[in-house]
Amino acid sequence: MRRVDFTLNGRNHSLSCEDGQEQRLLELAAYVDARMQELTGGAAGHEVQNLIATCIVLADELMEARAEVKSLRAGHAPAPIVHQPAPATAPADEAKVVAAVDTLAKRIEDIAARLERA
Numbered sequence: 216m217r218r219v220d221f222t223l224n225g226r227n228h229s230l231s232c233e234d235g236q237e238q239r240l241l242e243l244a245a246y247v248d249a250r251m252q253e254l255t256g257g258a259a260g261h262e263v264q265n266l267i268a269t270c271i272v273l274a275d276e277l278m279e280a281r282a283e284v285k286s287l288r289a290g291h292a293p294a295p296i297v298h299q300p301a302p303a304t305a306p307a308d309e310a311k312v313v314a315a316v317d318t319l320a321k322r323i324e325d326i327a328a329r330l331e332r333a
Contacts, residue, residue, distance in 0.1 A: 223248050224262055247273070263323045264316070
């Protein structure tokens, strides 16, 4: 196993990978970093939220690509993907959701900080 150092959103990280996979890991990290910058603008102080948003978008893109491949393999023309707008929420409900996400993000950041110190 090799250790590979890379940067996401201006922060240094390190992961282990199988021998020979170092370049691929660097390419993937660079892709994630570029998408995060594109999607979130690299807003300072919101690293966890930026990572979560980026992961969700990348997972959505992956699921769409898999559905398209499955459709093509079945001999069907891919159906256009239509994103449904989120239902409107009342400002009070939106504030509750934002507060809940902020609380969860803070807990995740605290756990990440403890893991970094361990």
